[in-house]
């Protein structure tokens with residue numbers, strides 16, 4: 001666009017897309033590329049993206065492909081520039097106070113979409129692109145991809161007429177890029193509903209084969225277990241706030257809360273032990289002395305009896321679980337104490353302690 005807001009016709013039309021790296025957003029890019037439109041993409045880091053930590057925390061299953069960042073991988077395959085933008089700080093208010101509420105779990109999808117579209121628009125303006133687009137398909141998701149929610153997103157994000165959805169465009173009102181003749185509406189798609197067959201057929205046509213399964217998910221907020229842990233954190237703090245470290249910590253380990261004033265987080269394998277060990281600052285840690293076992297973090301302020309109980313629980317998950325006695329070492333920044341305890345039998349670990 002030039003200073004008068006008109007685009008320079010000698011330059012290629014440029015669209016900026018939101019790219020998750022999933023099939024739909026990749027196809028949206030290809031549909032526009034097929035028309036000769038110059039495409040670049042943006043991927044947002046919210047703090048809840050599954051790929052940002054999971055690959056680093058979890059040991060890959062034997063023979064499994066190593067973890068990869070889908071958006072980076074897709075951008076590389078599609079030959080587009082990817083802008084990776086960290087929105088995690090401002091995203092807190094979207095998660096803690098979503099105007100449109102939550103989905104099945106603590107996923108504020110509609111507010112999230114509006115926020116990301118706003119951010120994409122800001123970037124589009126900064127970089128001088130002509131319009132923005134997404135890979136959304138009408139009717140595919142219950143909260144944010146519905147015929148009646150698309151206009152809400154466009155209106156509340158302040159992009160009415162300027163957000164193109166190439167995969168469902170033929171079912172939707174014409175957008176400005178179509179009206180201006182920058183994008184050929186005839187070559188856009190008319191996909192609707194939850195079936196992914198049309199997308200898969202189009203992927204085959206484009207020879208796009210290496211895309212993640214839709215079941216893989218990309219956001220911890222749609223995960224029931226994760227949402228439960230986040231809700232537990234809010235309940236116990238009596239405030240809906242979180243830090244980046246809080247939400248990262250919820251991604252790893254076995255979380256047990258034997259009492260309101262403390263919680264223990266037990267590593268489930270070596271990589272989680274290492275990961276939790278990196279987050280020990282400001283917390284007590286528990287390890288078995290001279291025996292292999294999990295690395296355990298203590299959140300909160302347990303008294304001595306509670307600490308002993310925490311040691312008994314932690315010992316249950318270590319090599320000494322069948323020993324009559326195990327010595328556990330509890331360390332803080334400047335403190336170290338040992339407790340000789342009997343590991344707790346499995347049946348004594350109460351169900352309601354598991355967060």
Ligand code: SF4
Nearest residue numbers: 107108109112219221
């Ligand atoms: S699943 Fe997560 S990232 Fe995706 S729209 Fe919902 S809240 Fe946002």
